[in-house]
Amino acid sequence: MTAKAETISLIGAGLNGPLLALGLVKRGFNVEIYERRPDMRSVRISAGRSINLALSTRGIHALSEAGQWNEMRKIIIPMKGRMMHSVTSEITFQPYGKNEAEVIHSISRAELNIALMNAAEDQGVRIHFQQRCTGIDLKTGALQLRDERIGEERTIESRVVIGCDGSASAIRGEMLKLSRFNFSQQYLDYGYKELTIPAGPGGKHVLETHALHIWPRGNFMLIALPNVDGTFGCILFLPFEGADSFAQLATASAVIKLFQSRFPDAIPLMPDLADNFFANPTGAMVTVKCSPWHVDGRALLLGDAAHAIVPFFGQGINCGFEDCTCLLELLDQHGADWRRVFSEFEEARKVNTDAIADLAVENFVEMRDRVADPRFLFRKKVELALEAKYPQLFVPKYAMVTFHRIPYATALKRGQVQDRMLTELCDSVERMEDLDWSKADRLIRSQLTPLEMVS
Numbered sequence: 001m002t003a004k005a006e007t008i009s010l011i012g013a014g015l016n017g018p019l020l021a022l023g024l025v026k027r028g029f030n031v032e033i034y035e036r037r038p039d040m041r042s043v044r045i046s047a048g049r050s051i052n053l054a055l056s057t058r059g060i061h062a063l064s065e066a067g068q069w070n071e072m073r074k075i076i077i078p079m080k081g082r083m084m085h086s087v088t089s090e091i092t093f094q095p096y097g098k099n100e101a102e103v104i105h106s107i108s109r110a111e112l113n114i115a116l117m118n119a120a121e122d123q124g125v126r127i128h129f130q131q132r133c134t135g136i137d138l139k140t141g142a143l144q145l146r147d148e149r150i151g152e153e154r155t156i157e158s159r160v161v162i163g164c165d166g167s168a169s170a171i172r173g174e175m176l177k178l179s180r181f182n183f184s185q186q187y188l189d190y191g192y193k194e195l196t197i198p199a200g201p202g203g204k205h206v207l208e209t210h211a212l213h214i215w216p217r218g219n220f221m222l223i224a225l226p227n228v229d230g231t232f233g234c235i236l237f238l239p240f241e242g243a244d245s246f247a248q249l250a251t252a253s254a255v256i257k258l259f260q261s262r263f264p265d266a267i268p269l270m271p272d273l274a275d276n277f278f279a280n281p282t283g284a285m286v287t288v289k290c291s292p293w294h295v296d297g298r299a300l301l302l303g304d305a306a307h308a309i310v311p312f313f314g315q316g317i318n319c320g321f322e323d324c325t326c327l328l329e330l331l332d333q334h335g336a337d338w339r340r341v342f343s344e345f346e347e348a349r350k351v352n353t354d355a356i357a358d359l360a361v362e363n364f365v366e367m368r369d370r371v372a373d374p375r376f377l378f379r380k381k382v383e384l385a386l387e388a389k390y391p392q393l394f395v396p397k398y399a400m401v402t403f404h405r406i407p408y409a410t411a412l413k414r415g416q417v418q419d420r421m422l423t424e425l426c427d428s429v430e431r432m433e434d435l436d437w438s439k440a441d442r443l444i445r446s447q448l449t450p451l452e453m454v455s
């Protein structure tokens, strides 16, 4: 590596910024982070969108590489599967994985953010709060910053800038002005609202702790993830317009009525439902695709800034953290040859981030609708049975994405082949005993090659 003491400017101290900073300082760089919000450790602000997040293998790998996973273990709750709540309050449990090790982890977004910022600062990263990036000269790297406390603008010189500034990235906004910059954004017709289920007596969870709870209702749903303080962070997903939509929920009584009729077992658990509902904003969900992600070895987009996805596979931050892993590996290979590193980074990641973007949209239908269908649950059982018999050949799509580091593009492609196989095997069958194993054997051996496992 040539320029050991080179200074890298990161925009955004959300989740990816501080994690990337940790990897960069470990490799001898100086890192300055500019963040538009105040420091959430001293000012009570919303940690951003969802209250808690589901962390899985890709995210855990990146945190382990940064030496942070052991610390995070203190603030996570393993979730073993989905707990489905029907409209008549029946409960069905569906495990996520093939064994107890295949779980996902609920973590508070704010706690994760704070832990990463603390760790980064401990390693010498400087985080400048209330410094909004308002632009960048992509020819020189000069960054324009506004001090949000006093409204003063200033320009700083920076050799390398990495935009970790989320789905509405200011750095991407500047790239958009360049010729031949490809950009698309696709909003869902659905919005989301964060709600809370308070802790019960003695700070205990009032629902099963080790599960992600879902109230699937066809074209909308409520989900709840456990927090270590006994509360659940909930998200209500509804269409913006039409029947059973946010547009219909203008009064407290309309909110209560919807919950009474569609989520009857949730309503006694949410005493502050209406207040909660009107105190929190209604969020929008967008898929952003763009390219190129870099300009002249001087500026790069990473995380949501490069590829925001909808939240239904629980992969946004896992994917962003995998970006960090990939970028740091390339730096180890090529040193500070930024042009090459940025270019190989995009080449390695873009095909995979496009794939997880598509998988995430597809998973919305699965979560809000199909999980309530007994045929779907049967297919899930068959998937696990096939995996048990052919562990190198047949790994369920959910597992490829969540419990392995198999490239997302591979998971998407194999998942499509496996979906067709499952349709062929399950459509005329009601019980596991009736599954045609010789047909399964033939299909699997002829259509799937052994998987290179990356756990």
Ligand SMILES: Cc1cc2nc3c(=O)[nH]c(=O)nc-3n(C[C@H](O)[C@H](O)[C@H](O)COP(=O)(O)OP(=O)(O)OC[C@H]3O[C@@H](n4cnc5c(N)ncnc54)[C@H](O)[C@@H]3O)c2cc1C
Pocket (backbone or CB within 6 Å): 011, 012, 013, 014, 015, 016, 017, 034, 035, 036, 037, 048, 049, 050, 052, 053, 054, 055, 131, 132, 133, 134, 164, 165, 166, 167, 168, 169, 170, 192, 235, 283, 302, 303, 304, 305, 311, 313, 314, 315, 316, 317, 318, 319, 320
């Ligand atoms: C409802 C919902 C649920 C989700 N659930 C999950 C989940 O379960 N699992 C999962 O893996 N992912 C989940 N995600 C996705 C995850 O939240 C994002 O992928 C992740 O936050 C992206 O991290 P980031 O650091 O790239 O961007 P962000 O977390 O958005 O951070 C960007 C930072 O940049 C700062 N910033 C923005 N503009 C500027 C500027 N001009 N100047 C200076 N600073 C700026 C912001 O203040 C912020 O701190 C969910 C998302 C949503 C919306």
